[in-house]
Amino acid sequence: MARKLDVINIGAPVSQTEPAMPSACETHGCGGADEQIVALPAFGIVTVDGHEITAEQIAEEMPHHPAARGEDAWRAAAQALVVRHLLLREAHNRSLSADSAVVQGKRATEDEALVKALLDNVVGEAVPTEEECARYYQANLHRFRTPTLYEASHILIEPEEGAGQDGWDAAEVQARTIIEAVADDPKAFSEAAREFSGCPSGQQNGSLGQIRRGELVEQVQLHIETTPTGSINREPVRSKHGWHVIRLDRIIDGRELPFEVAKDKIADLLEARSWTISAMQVVQSLAEKADIKGVVLDAPPIEHDQRQGTLAA
DSSP: OOOOOEEEOSSSOOOOOOOOOGGGGGGOOOOOOOOOOOOOOOOEEEEETEEOOOOOHHHHGGGOOOSHHHHHHHHHHHHHHHHHHHHHHHHHHTTOOOOOHHHTTTEEEEEHHHHHHHHHHOOOOOOOOOOHHHHHHHHTTGBBBBEEEEEEEEEOOOOOOOOHHHHHHHHHHHHHHHHHHHTTTTHHHHHHHHHHHHSGGGTTEEEEEOTTTTOHHHHHHHHHHOOTTEEOOOSEEEEEEEEEEOOOOEEEEOEEEEEEEHHHHHHHHHHHHOOOOHHHHHHHHHHHHHHSEEEOOOOEEEOTTTTTTOOOO
């Protein structure tokens, strides 16, 4: 396997995005955090053996390290730049050349190519055996399953805007009235969805399509999973968008993937893990020999992905 560097990302928190509803319901029934704008603060001076990482460089790096607090983004950016400096300096000390490299379909910069050359030279490869892959597969069977799918529909009854609690109460009464009138009649449900639903899916008889866990807001997802197959849940469920009448048509159980299908991905994972540990050791060794001021490197994580071959520090 060709060794390609993906990410050197020191101290940056993992960003999370809210799950989204299927396309028919992009504007209803789903959560979504407002995008946060992080300020670009300036803290103390950061140096590596007297070489200053400037405030301007850190500010430019910060967008690659999103965080809830500006201080955290600043620290992650400063750490990443310190590590980049250490690796580039070591590459120059070893007289390594910046061979041409392509990352994400684009030619790498000279710095990216030098860092890649250093880590390729120092870390090398650790290709796992089939026996190691098989052991990982058996110990992690839950990771190698297709997701359970739920074919479901809903009718969204939105409260009247500006009506306060009275509007919510009226929406609940309407949802319960629909449940009583429709019972388990699919045709009646479809007609009610087209007539009353405030979700765009109403024009598709309320269909949400095939849903997997994580694609709907939690309240609605849990309600779907507790609804008997082929019926309407006798209780409506409330989300921030209104009251939902839920129908579950079918459950498609996930199935276990055979080892032969999973083994190549497992091999990539184990090789990447071995590479990551070795690369972290390289960085830690360089950091221990350097006089770093203004920021602390705490067990710097280095992520590696052979399939993409991208570098961002």
